[in-house]
Amino acid sequence: SQQGEEDPQALSIQEGENATMNCSYKTSINNLQWYRQNSGRGLVHLILIRSNEREKHSGRLRVTLDTSKKSSSLLITASRAADTASYFCATKETSGSRLTFGEGTQLTVNP
Amino acid sequence: DTGVSQDPRHKITKRGQNVTFRCDPISEHNRLYWYRQTLGQGPEFLTYFQNEAQLEKSRLLSDRFSAERPKGSFSTLEIQRTEQGDSAMYLCASRPRWGARGGETQYFGPGTRLLVL
16 A cells, blocks of 8 residues: 655646645655656656655755654756656655655646 | 666566566666556555565565566566456666665666556
């Protein structure tokens, strides 16, 4: 079963706007990762945040993690049409090696 | 290209047939994962290898599914007596050994899309 739940399920914005996606999870985690998937393709790793971190940046990406609320957010600033894709959060629990994915947010950036 | 590769990229089969998929991880990655993704959903974990040892298996991996990694390099995933419900994208990922750079990240291949008629 999917642990993560992403919100919103779909998001449509104009190029240049910021996009924010949220993820909630249920168990204790070691880290949380965000991936991007273009239609019908494999997943591309975007950013990883550890359970003892609260915020992390990578280029136009900003990720926050609130372990007390068991939630994370991904912010993409100054979006581009090429950012159009599905975005998934994935958690790695404190035990085991698997990733547990949410159902994803479909982001559409209109030129 | 030194990324994870999967073969075939697409497979169409009839119900009841057996299919086998192959995954070649990034060289020197000792950890390998299989996931399954159905349309509109996130990937679901199937199984995990560290070197040649299969250390985790999901309850999703029924008796009809078997995975191997005989020499700790490439891996195969076989589905016997396929059913229409097996139609999905099968994703492989590899991960560096503990302590290596990027050791917490799983690197995904392009996937094998299976359609069972």
